[in-house]
Amino acid sequence: xxxxxxxxxxxxxxxxxxxxxxxxxxxxxxxxxxxxxxxxxxxxxxxxxxxxxxxxxxxxxxxxxxxxxxxxxxxxxxxxxxxxxxxxxxxxxxxxxxxxxxxxxxxxxxxxxxxxxxxxxxxxxxxxxxxxxxxxxxxxxxxxxxxxxxxxxxxxxxxxxxxxxxxxxxxxxxxxxxxxxxxxxxxxxxxxxxxxxxxxxxxxxxxxxxxxxxxxxxxxxxxxxxxxxxxxxxxxxxxxxxxxxxxxxxxxxxxxxxxxxxxxxxxxxxxxxxxxxxxxxxxxxxxxxxxxxxxxxxxxxxxxxxxxxxxxxxxxxxxxxxxxxxxxxxxxxxxxxxxxxxxxxxxxxxxxxxxxxxxxxxxxxxxxxxxxxxxxxxxxxxxxxxxxxxxxxxxxxxxxxxxxxxxxxxxxxxxxxxxxxxxxxxxxxxxxxxxxxxxxxxxxxxxxxxxxxxxxxxxxxxx
Amino acid sequence: xxxxxxxxxxxxxxxxxxxxxxxxxxxxxxxxxxxxxxxxxxxxxxxxxxxxxxxxxxxxxxxxxxxxxxxxxxxxxxxxxxxxxxxxxxxxxxxxxxxxxxxxxxxxxxxxxxxxxxxxxxxxxxxxxxxxxxxxxxxxxxxxxxxxxxxxxxxxxxxxxxxxxxxxxxxxxxxxxxxxxxxxxxxxxxxxxxxxxxxxxxxxxxxxxxxxxxxxxxxxxxxxxxxxxxxxxxxxxxxxxxxxxxxxxxxxxxxxxxx
Amino acid sequence: xxxxxxxxxxxxxxxxxxxxxxxxxxxxxxxxxxxxxxxxxxxxxxxxxxxxxxxxxxxxxxxxxxxxxxxxxxxxxx
Ligand SMILES: Nc1nc2c(ncn2[C@@H]2O[C@H](COP(=O)(O)OP(=O)(O)OP(=O)(O)O)[C@@H](O)[C@H]2O)c(=O)[nH]1
Ligand SMILES: [Mg+2]
Numbered sequence: 001x002x003x004x005x006x007x008x009x010x011x012x013x014x015x016x017x018x019x020x021x022x023x024x025x026x027x028x029x030x031x032x033x034x035x036x037x038x039x040x041x042x043x044x045x046x047x048x049x050x051x052x053x054x055x056x057x058x059x060x061x062x063x064x065x066x067x068x069x070x071x072x073x074x075x076x077x078x079x080x081x082x083x084x085x086x087x088x089x090x091x092x093x094x095x096x097x098x099x100x101x102x103x104x105x106x107x108x109x110x111x112x113x114x115x116x117x118x119x120x121x122x123x124x125x126x127x128x129x130x131x132x133x134x135x136x137x138x139x140x141x142x143x144x145x146x147x148x149x150x151x152x153x154x155x156x157x158x159x160x161x162x163x164x165x166x167x168x169x170x171x172x173x174x175x176x177x178x179x180x181x182x183x184x185x186x187x188x189x190x191x192x193x194x195x196x197x198x199x200x201x202x203x204x205x206x207x208x209x210x211x212x213x214x215x216x217x218x219x220x221x222x223x224x225x226x227x228x229x230x231x232x233x234x235x236x237x238x239x240x241x242x243x244x245x246x247x248x249x250x251x252x253x254x255x256x257x258x259x260x261x262x263x264x265x266x267x268x269x270x271x272x273x274x275x276x277x278x279x280x281x282x283x284x285x286x287x288x289x290x291x292x293x294x295x296x297x298x299x300x301x302x303x304x305x306x307x308x309x310x311x312x313x314x315x316x317x318x319x320x321x322x323x324x325x326x327x328x329x330x331x332x333x334x335x336x337x338x339x340x341x342x343x344x345x346x347x348x349x350x351x352x353x354x355x356x357x358x359x360x361x362x363x364x365x366x367x368x369x370x371x372x373x374x375x376x377x378x379x380x381x382x383x384x385x386x387x388x389x390x391x392x393x394x395x396x397x398x399x400x401x402x403x404x405x406x407x408x409x410x411x412x413x414x415x416x417x418x419x420x421x422x423x424x425x426x427x428x429x430x431x432x433x434x435x436x437x438x439x440x441x442x443x444x445x446x447x448x449x450x451x452x453x454x455x456x457x458x459x460x461x462x463x
Numbered sequence: 464x465x466x467x468x469x470x471x472x473x474x475x476x477x478x479x480x481x482x483x484x485x486x487x488x489x490x491x492x493x494x495x496x497x498x499x500x501x502x503x504x505x506x507x508x509x510x511x512x513x514x515x516x517x518x519x520x521x522x523x524x525x526x527x528x529x530x531x532x533x534x535x536x537x538x539x540x541x542x543x544x545x546x547x548x549x550x551x552x553x554x555x556x557x558x559x560x561x562x563x564x565x566x567x568x569x570x571x572x573x574x575x576x577x578x579x580x581x582x583x584x585x586x587x588x589x590x591x592x593x594x595x596x597x598x599x600x601x602x603x604x605x606x607x608x609x610x611x612x613x614x615x616x617x618x619x620x621x622x623x624x625x626x627x628x629x630x631x632x633x634x635x636x637x638x639x640x641x642x643x644x645x646x647x648x649x650x651x652x653x654x655x656x657x658x659x660x661x662x663x664x665x666x667x668x669x670x671x672x673x674x675x676x677x678x679x680x681x682x683x684x685x686x687x688x689x690x691x692x693x694x695x696x697x698x699x700x701x702x703x704x705x706x707x708x709x710x711x712x713x714x715x716x717x718x719x720x721x722x
Numbered sequence: 723x724x725x726x727x728x729x730x731x732x733x734x735x736x737x738x739x740x741x742x743x744x745x746x747x748x749x750x751x752x753x754x755x756x757x758x759x760x761x762x763x764x765x766x767x768x769x770x771x772x773x774x775x776x777x778x779x780x781x782x783x784x785x786x787x788x789x790x791x792x793x794x795x796x797x798x799x800x
Binding site: 026027030031034038054055058059062063064067068161162164165166168174274276277278279280281282283 | 747748749750752753754755757758759760765766767768769770771772773775779781782783784785786788789
């Protein structure tokens with residue numbers, strides 16, 4: 001109380017001195033500062049006029065005709081490089097890691113280790129690790145550096161500039177395009193980036209919808225599914241192209257859903273009108289290509305490997321235990337999957353798929369590996385070192401159709417964010433309620449979308 | 464709570480008020496400046512850490528801390544969020560202002576974009592109103608060269624009254640000189656004398672009336688001219704921060720002065 | 723009637739006369755360097771017509787129509 005009084009009296013003092021003009025003080029102060037800056041700059045900077053390349057580039061990159069096509073083209077090119085580039089290292093890694101698995105098995109045989117020890121350590125822990133590393137690592141280690149290059153070049157603010165009109169229409173902030181871009185790398189990073197949005201309402205919208213951008217941990221799953229299914233039906237030469245277009249299409253769908261959900265939030269839970277928006281378009285800068293590539297490939301690799309150790313390896317072990325602990329004559333895994341199955345069927349999935357998603361809560365990159373492990377475990381042993389073998393596993397042994405793949409893909413795009421992201425949301429918003437909503441909203445969207453697509457496709461007799 | 468700067472010493476104050484622990488003897492360097500001028504790049508270069516960098520304004524949303532050793536002395540560096548001004552129009556601006564103003568870094572390095580000096584000087588001038596211990600780092604000098612923009616650093620140094628170094632943080636150009644200036648300012652071998660902005664007559668008169676009262680109340684802890692200016696424009700955020708960081712003791716003195 | 727910044731055609735310059743706003747909105751615009759007397763150039767529009775990018779004191783800054791319409795200017799031509 002005391003201090004309040006003293007402060008207000010000091011303020012009053014100031015007010016008394018300056019009189020009724022206090023309202024304009026800020027203007028006059030800022031004006032003087034800028035004038036000083038102007039005069040100092042005028043006598044310390046000299047330019048010998050040159051063509052303004054930035055402006056010429058921006059004229060094209062943000063033009064009515066080329067703005068959107070260029071964005072789509074860049075997205076497609078990045079994905080195409082990721083997909084084609086990941087093919088070879090992925091299969092090399094798979095071959096190498098499964099060769100090691102065979103050796104490990106030999107070793108366990110040689111020392112007469114018990115069946116379950118071998119199962120847990122080799123078929124569980126090791127396999128979980130091997131899957132994440134071989135399927136997930138190469139696309140992640142390629143996509144991320146490419147994206148970093150675009151970021152360093154200065155392209156992201158232009159994306160925000162081009163898309164702002166949509167976000168304004170949805171009652172959201174144009175910088176949401178930037179937070180979404182960060183989400184491609186990692187949703188948790190995207191959620192932290194939401195701090196650049198000042199209005200709490202719009203920041204919350206950006207936070208709640210960030211999961212609709214497929215993060216680095218989900219990209220490889222989308223790529224794998226697209227490669228297995230879409231490109232299964234076209235000639236070899238177009239395989240990568242078809243998979244690329246599919247994944248690019250999914251990203252666009254994700255953005256559309258983001259806008260739609262933002263709009264709905266603006267109309268319901270987070271009513272309001274768009275706040276002010278200002279965004280600097282910085283000059284393009286030449287990234288240090290070599291350094292960026294090397295550093296971010298290494299960074300990503302270490303990141304993925306660390307997560308594989310911490311999350312995928314234990315998850316693999318647990319899944320193996322669940323798949324091999326029998327209650328009666330079914331395993332716990334099969335029991336849970338069976339229990340989830342009826343609901344999952346409505347969504348065009350099956351019980352194992354839904355269960356894999358649930359088990360993937362700690363980290364999205366383990367969803368697909370867990371699915372494969374639970375399909376394989378108990379079943380016939382097979383060499384899963386190629387996408388062809390995978391296709392065989394999914395289609396021939398577990399009855400996947402392209403509709404199953406489509407619904408799985410959609411659910412990859414729209415479901416609860418990973419544990420780390422949820423934790424980050426809780427920390428950023430300081431609210432359990434909004435953390436819960438951040439999980440609920442994408443999940444509901446995903447469920448509705450999958451059910452709709454499933455029934456629509458079946459209703460039309462397309463499958 | 465009722466924490467006073469004098470009674471506890473800089474290090475403890477920094478620790479309690481900014482959740483910021485560093486050895487008492489370890490000099491603290493703050494990196495401030497407009498968004499996207501290369502503060503985090505410089506920070507990474509000095510500390511070997513990996514703060515997020517990228518060509519869009521506003522990447523750094525959290526102040527982060529690291530350290531490095533220069534000529535046998537360990538320094539703490541703080542990477543502040545980039546802002547256009549220090550007039551506390553947003554949370555980030557307030558964070559940056561409060562850090563410079565209350566945590567009292569031994570040097571505030573203002574990182575400016577050589578290709579866009581005028582806009583950046585606006586920020587430099589504002590920092591120089593708060594503290595004398597300023598070094599200006601004219602970064603992105605390689606970009607400026609490419610664009611045929613020349614910054615006359617000698618003249619800039621004279622006009623601003625503070626040391627100026629030009630750098631290209633992404634390739635490490637000019638860093639030794641920058642560190643040299645920083646250490647000189649830290650150890651008072653170089654005493655920057657920032658130019659003052661001249662406001663119009665009316666404002667200057669009002670400042671000269673109010674300033675003695677501020678000095679009486681706050682002593683020499685804060686730049687009295689700057690505080691007077693903020694009070695004149697009715698900046699309530701500064702008053703809140705004053706309360707937060709200095710507690711009631713000062714404010715009581717204030718009240719006595721004004722009674 | 724005085725034109726506002728959003729009416730300036732792309733490629734044209736204008737001088738800032740006054741900011742028709744108050745409080746935090748005004749302060750933000752001031753911080754960007756939109757003080758009276760500043761020369762501003764409309765650099766380009768987003769593909770959908772809004773926002774527009776302006777060259778303000780050497781930096782390119784995008785403003786939505788709503789913000790730009792708060793800045794009263796006098797036309798300078800190009
Ligand atoms: N060519 C060149 N590029 C630089 C230099 N310094 C930084 N950059 C690049 O400029 C961009 C911005 O650098 P940051 O370090 O992220 O900028 P910042 O000041 O931390 O930005 P905020 O955190 O947004 O305030 C990055 O893409 C850097 O690689 C330099 O001296 N020369
Ligand atoms: Mg930064």
